[in-house]
Amino acid sequence: MTDASAENYQTFDDILNDGEISEIMVNGPQQIFIEKAGSKILLDFKFKDDEELQNLIHSFFKLVGRRIASEMPYGDATLKDGSRVNAILPPLAKQGSILTIRKFTKTVTSVDDLIKWGTITRAAADLLIACIKGRLNIFFSGGTGVGKTTTLQIFSAYIDPNERIVIIEDTSELRPVQNHIVNLETRAADEQNKGEVTLRDLIRNSLRMRPDRLILGEARGSEVLDIINAMATGHDGCLGIVHGSSPYDVMARMETMVLMSGVDLPLFEIRKILTSTINLLVHQERMQDGSKKITYITEVEGLSQDSLHEIKLHDLFRFHLEGIGPEGKVLGKLKSTIKHYPKFFNKFEKLGLSVADVFTKKD
Known part of the structure; x- marks a missing residue:
């Protein structure tokens, strides 16, 4: 390693350890962006060449026992501090190796922090806490x-x-505070295209491991069918993450994910399974000022009684935008929109949870 390379790696390490930086985006050796306070900033810093950048990428993957190479020129890894790494190498990346690091947040570690930063209100947080304890x-x-x-x-x-x-999880990220934790992580196929272990494989195996709770790091495809089947067979209290632009979009995407499994069921039956197992959606968005806010807490009610059998959702809380303040700050609040007691309220009562006040509490 040359002195120049050592200096560049030290500079990058300083960037990585800067607590004000939330994301690092390296678009080839000559262009590096960071995100700070919701704004993307182009740095003057550059790597000498793509080889220097690739050496850094390989070191990240080696640290966690993963490999990125010509036969599999992209992948994900999680650093010891919880930061998420994604990399993709040439020739798939035309301008040189691409490295994206989403830093693990250390500023938001509790519900009180979420309230302080305006992500959620106390009333909505109390409802979610009750829903977790109530095994939704x-x-x-x-x-x-x-x-x-x-x-x-x-x-x-x-x-x-x-x-x-x-x-x-595909890439281990979650770090619960409890002691009785089992972490399972998928494995990519090797150079001979053997040894792959998928989310579906892990979910099926986990059901033989006497779980009280299942947490799916992120649902992207056919594994939705397996986690839904787990919910339907008595494994309640499951938690998961899924991409989508709104609660209705999320449910539509999950329909598609179930179909990706190859299951031969009519759409009505798929919707019936989804709505009978999933209780709640907690939808979060990034605002134009860079802040992150929960914009919907939505009950999955069931299906409409007409011939369309559309999924019925009931927004319990919804973010109301009130305007844009000084310096572009988004103004608004997550407000209760509950029209009637959710259907899962009976479950709370059976568990002895005193949560009736949650549904009428005002911030």
């Missing part, structure tokens, strides 16, 4: 980089510490 099946949804994983992580702290929690 909940999906945390939204686009990329909106804080879904952080929110799930924080609310998972309210799972009973005596429960056995099995976490299933």
